[in-house]
Amino acid sequence: MTQVQPSAPLIELRDVHKSFGSIEVLKGVSMSVRDGGVVCIIGPSGSGKSTILRCINGLITIDRGTVRVGSFAVETLTKDKHLVPLRHEVAMVFQQYNLFPHRTVLQNLTMAPVQVLGEKPAVVRERALALLAKVRLTGKENAYPGELSGGQQQRVAIARALAMQPRVILFDEVTAALDPEMVSEVLNVIRELAREGMTCVLVTHEMRFAQEVADEIFFTDKGVIVEHGPPARLFKSPNDPRLKAFLDKVL
Amino acid sequence: MTLDYAWLLDPLYQRWLLNGISTTVLLSLLGIVLMFVIGIIGAAFLHLNVRYLQTPTTIFVELFRNTPPLVQLFFLYFMLSDIGLTLTDPATGRSIPLFTGFTCVVLSLGLYNGAIAVEIIRSGLLAVPSQTVEGARALGYTRLQTFRHVELPIGLRLCIPPMASNIVSLIKTSSQAVLVAVADVMYGATQIMLETFRNLEVMLLIWVVYLVITGVAVLIVRRIAAAVRIPGYGS
Numbered sequence: 001m002t003q004v005q006p007s008a009p010l011i012e013l014r015d016v017h018k019s020f021g022s023i024e025v026l027k028g029v030s031m032s033v034r035d036g037g038v039v040c041i042i043g044p045s046g047s048g049k050s051t052i053l054r055c056i057n058g059l060i061t062i063d064r065g066t067v068r069v070g071s072f073a074v075e076t077l078t079k080d081k082h083l084v085p086l087r088h089e090v091a092m093v094f095q096q097y098n099l100f101p102h103r104t105v106l107q108n109l110t111m112a113p114v115q116v117l118g119e120k121p122a123v124v125r126e127r128a129l130a131l132l133a134k135v136r137l138t139g140k141e142n143a144y145p146g147e148l149s150g151g152q153q154q155r156v157a158i159a160r161a162l163a164m165q166p167r168v169i170l171f172d173e174v175t176a177a178l179d180p181e182m183v184s185e186v187l188n189v190i191r192e193l194a195r196e197g198m199t200c201v202l203v204t205h206e207m208r209f210a211q212e213v214a215d216e217i218f219f220t221d222k223g224v225i226v227e228h229g230p231p232a233r234l235f236k237s238p239n240d241p242r243l244k245a246f247l248d249k250v251l
Numbered sequence: 252m253t254l255d256y257a258w259l260l261d262p263l264y265q266r267w268l269l270n271g272i273s274t275t276v277l278l279s280l281l282g283i284v285l286m287f288v289i290g291i292i293g294a295a296f297l298h299l300n301v302r303y304l305q306t307p308t309t310i311f312v313e314l315f316r317n318t319p320p321l322v323q324l325f326f327l328y329f330m331l332s333d334i335g336l337t338l339t340d341p342a343t344g345r346s347i348p349l350f351t352g353f354t355c356v357v358l359s360l361g362l363y364n365g366a367i368a369v370e371i372i373r374s375g376l377l378a379v380p381s382q383t384v385e386g387a388r389a390l391g392y393t394r395l396q397t398f399r400h401v402e403l404p405i406g407l408r409l410c411i412p413p414m415a416s417n418i419v420s421l422i423k424t425s426s427q428a429v430l431v432a433v434a435d436v437m438y439g440a441t442q443i444m445l446e447t448f449r450n451l452e453v454m455l456l457i458w459v460v461y462l463v464i465t466g467v468a469v470l471i472v473r474r475i476a477a478a479v480r481i482p483g484y485g486s
């Protein structure tokens with residue numbers, strides 16, 4: 001592990017390349033996120049947004065370049081065991097919630113801290129109950145994910161991520177599978193986390209939300225980051241014609 | 252044609268039948284346990300891509316799934332009794348053969364239906380949504396922990412219906428025990444037929460006996476399925 005200067009960003013990707021078979025999905029992606037920063041990744045479907053997130057927590061291995069999170073050189077972590085401390089720091093929330101259907105809501109929150117991190121069940125339980133209150137799901141402890149609405153399931157997934165006490169949370173289009181009336185209840189929770197200083201990397205199609213919470217926006221197209229900057233500038237005066245065309249379509 | 256069941260009143264025949272039934276049930280229960288052990292371990296080897304063990308597992312599955320269980324039983328019986336391993340009874344100090352007909356039947360049932368169980372459990376594991384697995388991986392679960400805490404519990408639930416037929420098949424196949432001189436219910440029936448010549452009546456009764464045993468087994472599986480059902484999952 002290398003010594004990191006206090007001013008260094010918490011997450012740093014440098015020239016990341018990734019191919020699936022013969023298709024090059026990431027063609028040299030570089031980006032950085034400061035501690036406590038909230039960044040959004042926007043871009044057309046298939047441009048590599050989810051792949052970028054999966055590189056950050058080591059769900060996929062990269063072919064070239066470096067990914068650093070805090071003191072972890074992610075691309076050097078190959079064994080499952082070595083990835084545990086990274087995944088302790090970097091939690092992820094998915095479009096399809098990815099909850100454990102065979103476990104209750106409370107168990108979904110407590111399983112990983114107990115089974116993976118080896119924490120005391122009683123301590124984890126207390127924390128889980130507090131987190132369920134935070135995402136406004138008190139009373140649903142003993143329900144199963146399949147018995148909840150999409151919005152509720154996604155809030156459980158966020159609470160499950162928080163139960164790991166991470167430094168960073170990656171959100172991959174977490175409202176894309178939700179009915180419109182449930183989108184805001186999930187966005188409210190994320191907004192609160194962002195305000196509290198949690199480092200967040202969000203892939204999203206909610207442009208208004210991105211504009212509101214992000215301090216930086218990255219626009220991806222065909223495996224490269226075409227343009228990035230603070231939302232006020234990026235949305236008002238985009239430079240790249242591809243970003244212009246994209247914004248015309250989605251705004 | 253009239254059916255004559257007067258012989259059923261004979262306490263000797265009753266004892267033969269009841270002993271036979273309990274032996275059949277015991278053979279089946281032990282066979283089911285072994286079947287699950289083999290099925291889960293084999294499916295784990297295949298599912299987790301365990302190096303050096305994948306090919307032998309596939310060969311095992313093909314070998315035992317695609318050949319008659321009777322041939323397997325005879326092969327086991329003759330091969331193992333030929334090796335002639337013995338155990339020393341700690342109570343009497345006498346040496347008893349390790350591979351009796353009974354052991355061979357249990358082994359054979361466990362292997363034959365276990366090979367089928369490997370494939371059944373594997374298909375259950377494959378039906379676990381990849382998102383659920385990814386959720387576990389993102390939380391730091393290792394490949395093995397993911398299998399143990401997420402894939403197996405869900406996969407086993409998903410494969411209950413085909414597993415129920417496999418259990419019924421095992422119970423039916425246990426009737427081969429008679430051919431290696433194990434006193435199961437078929438053996439009792441054969442003895443009674445030899446003495447009473449009431450072949451039709453005896454076979455009719457045995458038919459009903461198997462129907463009841465498999466019926467109870469299916470009922471138990473249904474109870475288990477209901478008890479472990481995941482609320483709100485699937486249908």
Ligand SMILES: Nc1ncnc2c1ncn2[C@@H]1O[C@H](COP(=O)(O)OP(=O)(O)OP(=O)(O)O)[C@@H](O)[C@H]1O
Pocket residue numbers: 020025043044045046047048049050051052
């Ligand atoms: N595991 C994989 N195997 C093969 N190809 C993959 C894999 N994961 C992603 N891809 C491909 O990589 C490309 C980028 O995928 P990615 O999921 O990163 O895009 P995205 O920007 O998140 O798109 P969307 O907005 O639709 O979610 C796509 O063409 C996709 O088909």
Ligand SMILES: [Mg+2]
Pocket residue numbers: 049050051172173
């Ligand atoms: Mg995506």
